[in-house]
Amino acid sequence: MPEGDTIFRAARTLQRALAGQVVIKFESVLPKLARVDVDSGVVGRTIEKVEADGKWMLLHFSGDLILLSHMLMSGSWHIYRPGETWQRRAIDMRIAIETAPFVAVGFNVPVAEFHTAASLARRRGFNTLGPSVLADDFAADAAIARLQSRSEEETGVALMTQSLLAGIGNVYKSEVCFACGVNPFRPISTLTPAELQALVSTARKFLQANVWDGSGDQIVTYGGMRRTTGSFDPDNRLWVYHRRGEACRKCGTAIESRKHHTDARTSFWCPVCQPMVTAEARRSAAAG
Numbered sequence: 406m407p408e409g410d411t412i413f414r415a416a417r418t419l420q421r422a423l424a425g426q427v428v429i430k431f432e433s434v435l436p437k438l439a440r441v442d443v444d445s446g447v448v449g450r451t452i453e454k455v456e457a458d459g460k461w462m463l464l465h466f467s468g469d470l471i472l473l474s475h476m477l478m479s480g481s482w483h484i485y486r487p488g489e490t491w492q493r494r495a496i497d498m499r500i501a502i503e504t505a506p507f508v509a510v511g512f513n514v515p516v517a518e519f520h521t522a523a524s525l526a527r528r529r530g531f532n533t534l535g536p537s538v539l540a541d542d543f544a545a546d547a548a549i550a551r552l553q554s555r556s557e558e559e560t561g562v563a564l565m566t567q568s569l570l571a572g573i574g575n576v577y578k579s580e581v582c583f584a585c586g587v588n589p590f591r592p593i594s595t596l597t598p599a600e601l602q603a604l605v606s607t608a609r610k611f612l613q614a615n616v617w618d619g620s621g622d623q624i625v626t627y628g629g630m631r632r633t634t635g636s637f638d639p640d641n642r643l644w645v646y647h648r649r650g651e652a653c654r655k656c657g658t659a660i661e662s663r664k665h666h667t668d669a670r671t672s673f674w675c676p677v678c679q680p681m682v683t684a685e686a687r688r689s690a691a692a693g
């Protein structure tokens with residue numbers, strides 16, 4: 406059975422052969438694919454990218470068309486020169502995509518569907534993203550479980566890993582950690598269940614409060630007002646983000662900033678309000 410790494414290698418092979426090529430012929434015996442109407446069909450589109458996602462293979466065509474396929478037990482993709490003899494029987498052909506230099510043939514591919522980026526995002530069973538913080542049916546428990554699966558990861562990195570929890574960017578990461586009193590460099594394994602719960606619910610609260618603004622420039626978590634006029638002060642929007650060296654709004658300590666090793670994104674935090682807890686300290690505290 407093809408595993409994720411097999412699909413990954415197959416996708417890489419297809420990517421090398423097909424990326425940038427224009428489709429000159431497309432054939433499929435799969436009824437779902439054959440139904441694509443002529444106007445929005447495949448011929449004439451450029452193959453932009455081929456990639457694997459877990460056990461799924463995605464062929465991205467120009468004009469927001471994606472061919473999603475799954476190999477299950479039996480499927481495989483081959484690359485041939487035009488006119489070259491196939492190594493499998495023609496009757497096993499499910500999809501054939503012809504470009505000038507190469508023909509990609511999917512044999513016994515059991516699952517294949519066309520999608521737009523939007524329909525792919527909605528498709529059940531295929532989802533590259535963790536629970537979306539802003540989704541109506543946001544599953545906090547599922548998000549927490551995914552975060553816990555990365556016990557060694559630093560909290561500030563894990564919160565931005567979209568496959569664990571989708572939607573949190575660099576500003577929110579620092580702001581959420583501050584609001585929860587969690588140092589962003591603490592490994593996930595050091596977080597208490599209450600801290601995990603607080604991080605996830607605060608992220609949702611902060612993002613929901615700001616969802617009206619798509620620019621990212623006006624994210625507000627602190628919401629400071631001008632003392633003199635009582636009007637909103639755009640320089641007083643955030644607790645810690647981009648405030649290195651400035652006074653913590655709770656305790657007055659200078660805000661610190663540092664990049665994470667693994668993703669090189671900077672976190673901002675208050676060393677007093679967000680004390681560091683190492684995995685060793687957590688273990689000895691639990692033991693004592």
Ligand SMILES: [Zn+2]
Nearest residue numbers: 653656675678
């Ligand atoms: Zn502080």
